Amino acid sequence: MDISIKIDIELNDQLSLKMLMSIFSEMIAFTDLITNSKELVWYFCGESLEEALNKPAFENNYPTLFFKEKQDIDIIEGIWSGDSKALVIKGNSVNLKYNLDFDLREIQSIAIDKIKDILYSYLNKFDIFCIRVDINDYEYKSRNVFPDRLPVGWMLYLNKKITQQQVPMAAQLIHIDNDKNHGTLIISTDHVFDGENKEDIKKANEIEIQLAGLGLLPLIREIYS
Structure with a gap:
């Protein structure tokens, strides 16, 4: 199965190299836990595979010398491992909002409780304005009801x-009330959601329609403006 997790955070300052290393390190640890597998090396992206393989970012979960000597931080920074795992941090030139994007393909199994526990830890550490968890391209293949509003998918914070x-x-529904965040994590199904399953799609669609009818499902432009 394929899983996409998007965690949108707001920082108190511009993203520094040290902070970039820390966030990527946490994203790798998150990936290791929910996929029950560990990658030895993660690489930065490049114009070609050969170039990328000469740009190691992490080895055994530690930043490489190449990473430590990195001079500039781009609006979009991405690392990858193998053919199935990619992690991206997308910045915004206008404000201090960043999107942490997990793109994990061909995953054999997913530990549901671990996902919830780790999302809870993120909600205690960062100022978060949205979290989306999507399985098997629910949003990518436009199976959500409203193209201009946030999709519910499996989980939506x-x-x-x-x-x-x-x-x-x-x-x-998991209610969050701490120094960083005050909100709700909505979980559509109590099993691993499948964006290709008609019943799971129906359930997510019902929640989207209900939230929109109550004025609780934001427009995408409202979240990212």
């Missing part, structure tokens, strides 16, 4: 209080 009475069809 919003910085607003949402109750079970408002979305009774959701499998679980």
Whole structure:
């Protein structure tokens, strides 16, 4: 199966090299845990495979000398390992909002509780305005109801209080209330969601329609403006 996780954070300062290393390191640890596999080397992207293989970013979860001597930080920074794992940090030239993008392909199994636990740790560490967890290209293949609004997919975190009475069809709502965030993680199914399964798609669609009807499903441009 393929899994996409997008975590949108807001920092207090411009992204530094040290912070870039730290965030990528945490993303790698997250990936190792939820996929139950560990990659020895992660590489920066390049114009060709040969160029990329000469730009190692992490070895055994530690930043390489190449990374430590990196001079500039681009708006989009990405690292990859093998044919199935890519991690991207996308910045914004206008504000201090960043998107942490996990693109994990051909994953044999997913540890549900580990995903929830790690998302909870992110919600305690960063100022987060949105989290999306998508399986098997639910959003990419436009299976969501509203193309201009956030998709629910398997999991959606919003910085607003949402109750079970408002979305009774959701499998679980996890309320977040800490120094960093005050909101709700909506989980559409209590099993691993499948963006190709008609029943799972129907469930996510029902939640999207319900949230939109209550004025609780934001427009994408509202989130990223």
